[in-house]
Amino acid sequence: MSEHEITLTVNGEKHELRVEARTLLVEALREELGYTGANVGCETGRCGACTVRVDGDALKSCTRFAVQADGAEIETVEGLSEEGELSGLQASFKRNHGLQCGFCTPGMLLTAGTFLEDAEDPSRAEIREAIEGNLCRCTGYHNIVDAVEQVATDGGGESL
Amino acid sequence: MSDAAEGGGVGEPDDAEGVFGSGVERREDIPLLTGEGDYTADVSRPGMAHLAIRRSDHAHARIVDIDTSEAEAMEGVAAVYTGEDVVDSGVPNSIPTAWMLPGLVTPQYRILATDKVRHEGSGVAAVVAESPQRARDALDRIDVEYEELDQVTEPVEAVEKDVPPVHEEAEDNVAFDFELGDEEAVEEAFADADHVASVDLRQPRIVPNAMEPRAAVAEWEDRTEKLRVWMTSQNPHLHRMLLSAGTLGVPENRIEVIAPEVGGGFGSKIYHYPDEAVTAWCSMQLGRPVKWRASRQEGYVTDCHGRDHDTTAEIALDDDGTVRGVRAETHAGLGAQLSQFGTATPSYLYATVLSGQYTVPAIHCRVVGAFTNTTPVDAYRGAGRAEGIYVIERLMDVGARAVGMDPAEFRRKNLVQPEEFPYESAAALVYDSGEYERAMDKALEHVGYEDLRERQERLREEGRYLGIGVANFVESAGLSPSGLAGDLGSQAGGWESSIVRFDSTGTLTVMAGTADQGQGHRTTYAQIAAEELGVDLEDIEVIEGDTDRIPQGMGTYGSRSASVGGGAIARAAREVRSKAREIAEHQLEASSEDVVFDDGTFHIEGAPDRSLHIQEIAHEAYLGHDLPEGMDPGLEETNFYDPENFTYPFGTHVAVVEVDPETGETSIEEYVAVDDCGEVINPMIVEGQVHGGIAQGIGAALYEGAAYGDDGTLETRRMDEYAVPHATQLPDFETDNTVTPSPHNPLGVKGVGESATIAAAPAVVSAVVDALEPFDIEHLDMPITPETVWRALGGAE
Known part of the structure; x- marks a missing residue:
């Protein structure tokens, strides 16, 4: 199996690593670099638990090989809060009980946060569409929509 | 004092x-x-190796030979084991049932198959390697020779004549034949009644789909002979006990089970599965930590499924709408092996709630538990009570039509009244407390029931089909006291x-x-x-x-x-x-x-x-x-x-849907849940439990349902083939509650984890059927997909 030298900048920190060509981005993040916040829920791009941001776009990191992300700026859930202070969206999830088991939460935060950057006064239906690719089995989504809506409406500080 | x-x-x-x-x-x-x-998959130990499990692609086959030599020779592979290796190691190697029933057949359940595979996904060999990728690579190099056998996946078919037995011990595939209630009283009630209404229904298999796949990290320490296992567990002490007495034989006081963050369970992480035991056994063989993590596809064929009932049910009624009796005959699929509570769920947890919130003077239920060549079936959120309440609520709908009453009024007429508590039902339970009409009124008020009925009439004139579904539920929660559970067959305390x-x-x-x-x-x-x-x-x-x-x-x-x-x-x-x-x-x-x-x-x-x-x-x-x-x-x-009784949460859910007869599509306009879980410790958390429960109930009613193909393998084996509801497939929920404390619980609480799942499926099915009343539709089986509706309206003709 051929190996490749790649560079990934994760939450502002630059990492050089060797990966097999078949190593998925989520595997590189979790197993090689220790960013275990992104979770593996399906390996088929359906559940969204592994969503991270790659060069600003929300992306399911099981759908890319690590070599494809060579040189990219990656943002994971670990980079959302600064010095222990929750981001506006994280705090809104907490306030609105937008998480239960928490397994989908990192991906949900990255997807919703990316959506909120460009969304203007989104309706609840638009929020639901935005998070459609992220599955949650605990909350029934109602409180997640509340949490996102509250940030969209009140500002709630920076979303991500 | x-x-x-x-x-x-x-x-x-x-x-x-x-x-x-x-x-x-x-x-x-x-x-x-x-x-x-840290979830289990995030746990890492020094020197840790990785386990992957080779699984059967067949529903039913004899294992002729397993050749592991090529896999063993691969670089980075530490060991390859088969079921025979586990047997040779002398460990007890037996996953037990935790609930006995009279006449129950309890076949051997080993952690890796030896003679036969009895369902797709059954483990036949284990590879331990230096990385998870390497372990998976090696799985493909194991050569398993099978002799395929005829298989059966449906419970009704399984117990017919001349069907190949899943286990030699049960030639007719009957694991148990269970009865509850008074058959004679029911026959009298039906003979005397003015009307009898009936429904044939199927409650399909649900794949639990907790977002976190099952996983385990096991660490055997030679020096202290101690086993430490991190695992996705809803009950680490039960797992400790079963790992000790059931599968591995390590003394209980030298096993530590740790459930770190656990990403959802809904029942699926209660059970002692083979895989976690294999992980621990491999660690004991190798003297080093071993990690196993299920892929989602493995989860689909190994996590215990829920439901799988085929039922014929009848209700006897008088002209004025008084319920005289209920009877039900159910075939319950148990899967290929008895999971711990796989026998309790379709028997006592099911038949005992067939009275629902109503005065039903005579009840009788028979359940045939059938072995099938499928993934084992056990408790999934609502377990047994969801299936039972679904039956009585479907009967209340067909009953209302039989006597020409509004379904809400018909339900109201038969409610158990507040002064009757503690109420002993004809299905052997004593309900602790309840004020059913109060919750029902509140739910009907929220939706504006009378106005909705008028709107429904108006819309029908325009060719639009609005449906209103009302579901009342009561469930037995807590699974205690121990003595009572023991009398009924439980092998565990409560x-x-x-x-x-x-x-x-x-x-x-x-x-x-x-x-x-x-x-x-x-x-x-x-x-x-x-x-x-x-x-x-x-x-x-x-x-x-x-x-x-x-x-x-x-x-x-x-x-x-x-x-x-x-x-x-x-x-x-x-x-x-x-x-x-x-x-x-x-x-x-x-x-x-x-x-x-x-x-x-x-x-x-x-x-x-x-x-x-x-x-x-x-x-x-x-x-x-x-x-x-x-x-x-x-x-x-x-x-x-050890409580003196179960607790009995209850409530009323109302779904308002519109069904498009052209496309068969159902859209949920409004969903109202009024729950009574007794005293509320944290209303935010209770509401969250209700939301999630509704989502799983709606999922079952409209989207989910596992299906097996003609070859006995699962057709719905991935998240794009089995519909876990997305955010756009669910509505906003309106929730409210009443508080009727449990009189015997120290806190007055009743529990709320399963309530909404129990209520939501019958509410939504009732609403869709109500919408289609002008087409003389009396019942539709779940999941009610657009295709279901389209076929029911003659689209296929």
Whole structure:
């Protein structure tokens, strides 16, 4: 199996690593670099638990090989809060009980946060569409929509 | 009289503004929001190897030969094992059932198959390698030769004549033939009744799909001969016991099971599966830590499924709408092996709720439990009660039509009345308390029931089809008392255990034998302890999910954590308070009647300056310098709480849908849930449980349902083939509640984890069928997809 030298900048920190060509981005993040916040829920791009941001776009990191992300700026859930202070969206999830088991939460935060950057006064239906690719089995989504809506409406500080 | 005996009022003695009952934000959230929380798959140990399991692609086949030589020779492969290796190691190698029924056939259930594979996904060999990728690579190099056998996947078909047996011990594929109720009384009721209405229904298999796949990390330490297992568990103590007595034979006191963050369960993480035992066994063979993590596809064929019932049910009625009797005959698919509660779920947990919220003078139910060549079936959120309430609620709909009554009015007419509690149903349960009509009225008011019926009429004239579905439910929660459960066949206790301990500096530690998978136990348990002992939430630590830190427990299932686990915490806290009171009386030199306890402080009545806070008393208790004569130092109590009855949460859910007869599509316009779970510890968390429960009920009603192909393999094996609902497939939910305390629970709570799943499926099905009444549709089976509707309306003709 051929190996490749790649560079990934994760939450502002630059990492050089060797990966097999078949190593998925989520595997590189979790197993090689220790960013275990992104979770593996399906390996088929359906559940969204592994969503991270790659060069600003929300992306399911099981759908890319690590070599494809060579040189990219990656943002994971670990980079959302600064010095222990929750981001506006994280705090809104907490306030609105937008998480239960928490397994989908990192991906949900990255997807919703990316959506909120460009969304203007989104309706609840638009929020639901935005998070459609992220599955949650605990909350029934109602409180997640509340949490996102509250940030969209009140500002709630920076979303991500 | 000690405080522990002073009645059971919430917030007792006099704290009206307590944290019990308030929606405090969850202490669980920050690690989960920041990615710092560790799930089992995040656990890493020095020198850890990785396990992958070769699984059967066949539903039913004899294993002729397994050649592992090529896999063993691969670089980076530490070992390859087969079922014969496990047998040769001499471990007990037996996954037991936890619920016996009369005449039950209990076939051998090994952790890796030896002679035959009986369902797709059954493990036949294990590879341990230096990386998960390498382990998976090696799976393909194992050569398994099978002789395929005929298979059967449907429970009705399985027990017909001349069907190949899944197990030689059960040639007719019947695991049990269960009966409950009074058959003679039912026959009389049906003979005398003015009307009989019936329904044939199928409750399809549900794949639980907790977002976190199952996983285990096992670490055998040669030096101490101790086994430590991190695993996705709803009940680490039960897993400790079953790993010890069932599969591995390691003494129970040398096993530690740790359930770290657990990403949802819904029943699927209760059971002792082969895979976690294989992980631990491999670690014991190799003397190094081993990690296994299921892929989602493995989860689809190995996580216990739910439901799988085929039922014919009938209801006998008088002209005025009085229910005279109910009977049901069900074939329940158990899968290829008996999972721990796979026998209890379709028998006692099912047949005993067939009375629903109604006075049904005569009930009889027969359940044939069938072995099939499928993934084992066990409890999934709502377990048994969801299936039973679905049957009675479908019968209430067809019954209402048979006597020409409005379905809500027909239900109301037959409700058990508040003054009848405790109410003994004809299905062998004694409901603890309930005020059914109050919750039902509230739900109907929320949707504006009368106006909706008028709107429905108007829309029908325009060719639009609105449907209103009303579902009443009551469930038996808690799965205790132990004695009763034992009489019915349970091989486990129904108690829960807690330790409440003041530390010497005055902080409080609460240890609970339950195990959270997202319910927020650490938050609600802290609220209970804060209320009982008058200690600030910040001073309370709650510990769960580690058998070395919490000596005993039963775990989290059956909506039992708040009622049974919370009950144990409240009782232990009251005992702590009672001992603290004795110390206070001694040090304040006052007699019992003069000392009052108020928000954490003992003081002399009328002299509030002569006081001691309970946290100061904790310090005194550990100093031991000045305690009442004969009192032992320390301030901690252990409680084993075994309730005197189940608790009976109830409520009414109403779904309003519009069905498009052209496309068959159903859209949910409005969903209202009114739940009564007794006293509410944290309304925010209770609402969250209701939301999630509704989502799973709607999922079952409209989207989900596992299907097997003609070759006995699962057709719905991936998330793009099995519809776990997306955000756009669910509506906003409107929730409300009533409070009818459980009279026998120390906190008055009833539990809420499963309620909404039980209610939502019948509410939505009822709504769709109601919408299609003009087309003479009386019933549609779940999942009601557009295709289901289209076919029912003759689209296929």
